[in-house]
Amino acid sequence: MKINLANIKKAKKLLNKSECIAIPTETVYGLAGNAYSDKACKRIYKLKKRPKNNPLIVHYFNDQILKKDCIFNDNFLKLYKKFCPGPITFILDLKKNSKISKVVTNKKNSLAVRFPKHPVARNLLKRLNFPLAAPSANLSSKISAVSSDHVKEDFGEKIKYILEGGKSSIGLESTIIDLRNKPRILRLGGLEVSIIKKVLNKRIVINNNPIKISSPGQFKLHYSPGIPIRLNVKKIKSDEAYLQIKKNKKNKKNYYFLSKNGNLNEAAKNLYSTLRQIKKDKFKSIAVGKIPNKGLGKTINDRLIRASKL
Numbered sequence: 001m002k003i004n005l006a007n008i009k010k011a012k013k014l015l016n017k018s019e020c021i022a023i024p025t026e027t028v029y030g031l032a033g034n035a036y037s038d039k040a041c042k043r044i045y046k047l048k049k050r051p052k053n054n055p056l057i058v059h060y061f062n063d064q065i066l067k068k069d070c071i072f073n074d075n076f077l078k079l080y081k082k083f084c085p086g087p088i089t090f091i092l093d094l095k096k097n098s099k100i101s102k103v104v105t106n107k108k109n110s111l112a113v114r115f116p117k118h119p120v121a122r123n124l125l126k127r128l129n130f131p132l133a134a135p136s137a138n139l140s141s142k143i144s145a146v147s148s149d150h151v152k153e154d155f156g157e158k159i160k161y162i163l164e165g166g167k168s169s170i171g172l173e174s175t176i177i178d179l180r181n182k183p184r185i186l187r188l189g190g191l192e193v194s195i196i197k198k199v200l201n202k203r204i205v206i207n208n209n210p211i212k213i214s215s216p217g218q219f220k221l222h223y224s225p226g227i228p229i230r231l232n233v234k235k236i237k238s239d240e241a242y243l244q245i246k247k248n249k250k251n252k253k254n255y256y257f258l259s260k261n262g263n264l265n266e267a268a269k270n271l272y273s274t275l276r277q278i279k280k281d282k283f284k285s286i287a288v289g290k291i292p293n294k295g296l297g298k299t300i301n302d303r304l305i306r307a308s309k310l
């Protein structure tokens with residue numbers, strides 16, 4: 001993707017004034033503001049209608065800059081070297097003298113950090129004197145945005161500026177791993193857990209227990225398109241939209257597919273835009289066919305299960 005410098009400069013100017021703007025990342029679009037500014041961070045919560053106890057992710061250009069704010073450990077260094085920039089978020093201990101706004105962390109002493117790979121996001125981060133707090137650019141509990149149009153759908157004129165970056169290449173949020181003690185996955189995401197496991201060469205707990213929620217992104221009723229979803233459906237009802245992993249030979253008006261031939265990475269990239277499209281086409285419910293529970297299919301199923309608990 002070609003970088004438009006005028007756009008990046010406009011974004012920088014607004015961010016310097018503690019305004020919020022939308023930025024593209026390779027996972028999903030983010031609603032970004034200066035992570036050192038209380039004012040900017042308060043605006044993010046307000047725009048997203050996000051509960052105050054749900055802390056924000058902070059985006060950095062590289063580990064050198066992060067050093068000022070967080071305490072590193074061996075697991076972090078290993079994963080950073082292998083996967084960053086990329087679709088993984090780390091929970092680390094915050095340094096006492098960090099300048100991160102208390103609004104970001106909800107006064108906790110941990111911080112969620114990520115190094116996005118999208119060239120537009122990287123170019124912007126490199127030019128700023130502060131990291132960017134940026135939760136996904138969607139209304140709280142709804143589906144994330146993977147294009148600037150989706151951001152517009154959710155926020156209209158309320159957002160000062162959307163930095164264009166095309167369609168997000170991964171299309172699912174980052175994988176969150178808590179590295180403060182034994183590595184613990186808090187959210188499945190765009191980087192497969194099996195690949196992370198190989199690098200750490202140890203067991204990783206996947207914290208999917210809804211009773212002991214430590215990352216509110218784990219709440220059920222997240223990622224909802226706002227209409228009922230039924231999963232693993234074999235027989236659809238006549239008025240439902242039918243979402244399948246690959247193209248069906250029968251080409252009916254209510255049939256949607258995530259990938260031409262069932263490729264799970266392509267399916268991940270198309271998941272959120274297809275759910276949004278079904279809603280726009282005015283269907284009142286969605287029946288989803290079986291999606292293989294391997295690779296990114298695990299994250300796709302995780303999101304669909306949460307979305308189905310309406």
Ligand code: TXA
Nearest residue numbers: 027029030055056110111112135136173174215216217
């Ligand atoms: O791919 C992504 O991660 C995207 C892009 C924009 O970077 N961001 C994203 O942000 O998905 P958000 O806010 O929608 O999801 C971040 C999750 C939330 O569920 C939040 O509860 C959790 O990270 N989180 C933030 N700080 C945390 C902390 N200190 N400990 C545990 N979970 C935390």
Ligand code: MG
Nearest residue numbers: 135136144217
């Ligand atoms: Mg989100």
